[in-house]
Amino acid sequence: MTKAVFFDIDGTLINIHHNRTSISPLVKKAIRELRAAGHHTFIASGRPWAYLSAELTQEDLFDGYVLMNGAVVILDGQVIFRQDMPAQTVKEMVDLAESHGLEYILESQPKVYLRQEFKGLENVYRKIDIDVDQFVRDFDLSDVHAAKLEFLCDTPGADGVFEKLLSWPGVTGLIDPTLRKYMELYAADISKATGIQRALNYLQIPLENSFAFGDGLNDMEMMGTVGHALVMGNAGPELKSLAEHVLPTVDEDGVAEGIYRYILKRI
Secondary structure: OOOEEEEOOEOOOEEHHHOEOOOOHHHHHHHHHHHHOOOEEEEEOOOOHHHOOHHHHHOOOOOEEEEHHHOEEEEOOEEEEEOOOOHHHHHHHHHHHHHOOOEEEEEOOOOEEEOOOOHHHHHHHHHOOOOHHHOEOOOOHHHOOOOEEEEEOOOHHHHHHHHHHHOOOOEEEEEOOOOOOEEEEEEOOOOHHHHHHHHHHHHOOOHHHEEEEEOOHHHHHHHOOOOEEEEOOOOOHHHHOOOOEEOOOHHHOHHHHHHHHHHOOOO
């Protein structure tokens, strides 16, 4: 029976905190064996298309992509679902951010938009090998259709601005729990889970034949939805509580073990 397998990126396939920005050869081999066995493989990430490396898009590892926490779903090179945030909401959020000196990036499909003067966010992306040179740096906000926004500030929580943004009607998101200087926002009615359900419906694959690998808080809905939740050993207790199986960590190539042990069942 054909299976659909969804992979988070950060903390699952790679570890940006340890400067490991490429997928290990062992994990690549396992993913290719999944595809050779006739199964479908997907990225399921908070990242937009512009943040994906050539390794993720050009090496025939993945059939499709659930991006920006479900705002865009791509299968076989075609966008089968896209949901942008309301233009007025984006404008009001940007106005609030600018009035408090916050940096922001607007994520769309396939481009992202970052003001030339926002060097803080630029440096964040450069440090994790995202190709900032492909970003649009000069733009008119009225021409942008954004599905997700990210913000960066100098003080924890931006002195209350992050909480105000997070309480916006119709919006949800995450504040970095460590330094509380980074935040992402997207529509409240989407998640990786809704994106996965759209992909499964399109391919006519039953939910019980779906698997997900992940480690972060934005994987909660995904793990609570798929047929089989495979959680990385480096995940927090909230996500591990939803796991069918807890795997070794990303640095221990936990994805490869999960594929071979629980999907292909070769070990």
